Amino acid sequence: RLYEGRALSLDVWSIYNAVNLPADCINLGQGYMNFPPPKWVTDAADEALKTTPANHYSHPKGRIRLRQAVKNFYEASFNRSLDVETEILVTSGANEGQYSVFTAFLEQGDEVIMFEPFFDQYLPSVTFNGGKPVYVPLHPHTQGEKPTSNDWKIDFDELRRAITPKAKLIIINTPHNPVGKVFTKEELEQIAVLAEEFNLLVMADEVYDCLVFDGKEHVRFANLPGMWDRTVTVFSAGKAFAATGWRIGWLIGPPSIIQPTLAATTRIVFCTNSPLQEAAAAGLEQARERGFFATQNQEYQDRRDILLRAFDRIGMKYSQPEGSYFVLLDVSGVQFPEDYPFPKTIDGRGRDFKVCWFIANEIGVSSIPVSEFYCDEHRGIGESYARFAFCKDEDTLRMAGERLLGLK
Numbered sequence: 298r299l300y301e302g303r304a305l306s307l308d309v310w311s312i313y314n315a316v317n318l319p320a321d322c323i324n325l326g327q328g329y330m331n332f333p334p335p336k337w338v339t340d341a342a343d344e345a346l347k348t349t350p351a352n353h354y355s356h357p358k359g360r361i362r363l364r365q366a367v368k369n370f371y372e373a374s375f376n377r378s379l380d381v382e383t384e385i386l387v388t389s390g391a392n393e394g395q396y397s398v399f400t401a402f403l404e405q406g407d408e409v410i411m412f413e414p415f416f417d418q419y420l421p422s423v424t425f426n427g428g429k430p431v432y433v434p435l436h437p438h439t440q441g442e443k444p445t446s447n448d449w450k451i452d453f454d455e456l457r458r459a460i461t462p463k464a465k466l467i468i469i470n471t472p473h474n475p476v477g478k479v480f481t482k483e484e485l486e487q488i489a490v491l492a493e494e495f496n497l498l499v500m501a502d503e504v505y506d507c508l509v510f511d512g513k514e515h516v517r518f519a520n521l522p523g524m525w526d527r528t529v530t531v532f533s534a535g536k537a538f539a540a541t542g543w544r545i546g547w548l549i550g551p552p553s554i555i556q557p558t559l560a561a562t563t564r565i566v567f568c569t570n571s572p573l574q575e576a577a578a579a580g581l582e583q584a585r586e587r588g589f590f591a592t593q594n595q596e597y598q599d600r601r602d603i604l605l606r607a608f609d610r611i612g613m614k615y616s617q618p619e620g621s622y623f624v625l626l627d628v629s630g631v632q633f634p635e636d637y638p639f640p641k642t643i644d645g646r647g648r649d650f651k652v653c654w655f656i657a658n659e660i661g662v663s664s665i666p667v668s669e670f671y672c673d674e675h676r677g678i679g680e681s682y683a684r685f686a687f688c689k690d691e692d693t694l695r696m697a698g699e700r701l702l703g704l705k
């Protein structure tokens with residue numbers, strides 16, 4: 298079943314990896330920072346490496362210091378006390394946490410509802426575990442003057458029709474990669490009604506929960522009435538502390554979801570890398586006192602605005618993101634020579650793959666083609682967009698903005 302559909306084709310991150318692009322290309326493609334984690338967090342990693350226990354296996358649930366830090370940090374936002382033994386699980390990045398949930402719960406042919414565009418990893422993670430993705434597009438109602446990520450809407454009749462008796466799980470990603478949409482309470486409440494009616498498990502991928510702009514509110518799906526018992530919420534130290542290579546994440550949910558997922562993760566990775574769990578724990582322990590997340594959020598909003606002002610100068614349309622660190626630019630008008638030397642790796646893919654390749658090579662700024670975040674049937678919606686990441690320092694974003702003027 299690994300050979301089904303797109304699962305074995307080359308992933309978009311490898312195609313647009315910096316090694317395949319000109320050396321001086323500015324990377325606004327794959328979403329990782331060009332600045333280090335905070336020093337007080339990496340200092341904790343250095344300290345951990347000097348101790349013997351932190352260089353050895355952790356408990357498969359995660360190191361107790363990190364589970365305790367997760368408990369203390371998140372209890373307020375979940376409005377409940379969290380049990381470090383049964384309701385928190387440390388994973389090797391958000392990705393492995395999600396994979397382990399699928400391994401624990403999916404049986405052959407179970408359907409998994411996901412909104413398009415979807416973070417590309419969901420697709421193979423579901424199919425490798427025998428599940429069948431069912432796609433429900435977010436529709437871009439972006440014809441207005443200043444569209445935002447909130448103009449990408451769910452058609453709730455379409456969602457209801459997509460849920461068959463085989464549906465087992467629904468994935469909700471808020472703030473959303475790649476749209477930047479922060480789902481409203483009303484939207485989430487409508488999804489909650491369907492989750493209840495069709496008895497669905499819910500994977501709330503909230504890895505960008507610390508990046509919400511313009512005073513918008515992030516609503517935790519698990520906090521909606523009746524949803525705690527069916528929801529697992531996914532977190533990422535990579536996003537929280539600018540440390541995407543650490544591969545540290547955590548899941549929060551009821552014992553009925555965390556316990557089977559623990560059994561899966563124990564057999565997939567056994568445990569997560571130990572010293573960096575200590576560092577992530579230090580991050581959560583000190584974040585409040587240092588006002589870290591409020592400051593970081595403002596920094597990201599400023600970075601976003603630098604990029605958006607650059608797009609304004611070129612006169613190209615985008616959906617202003619309310620969260621995450623991505624922005625979708627409408628590249629449907631960007632022209633390129635048909636005989637441009639495109640690589641074999643993008644043969645047969647959407648027009649946006651060519652646009653992104655062309656912009657990276659001729660303008661010197663990389664981005665990610667958005668059709669990769671759609672199923673083949675709906676790929677046409679994504680082909681109009683390129684995703685630009687703004688998790689970069691301000692000078693880099695300004696320089697990217699100067700270069701993008703070349704698209705005018």
Ligand code: GLN
Pocket residue numbers: 310326327328329418474
């Ligand atoms: N989450 C990051 C992004 O969307 C990186 C994903 C990956 O490389 N697998 O850019």
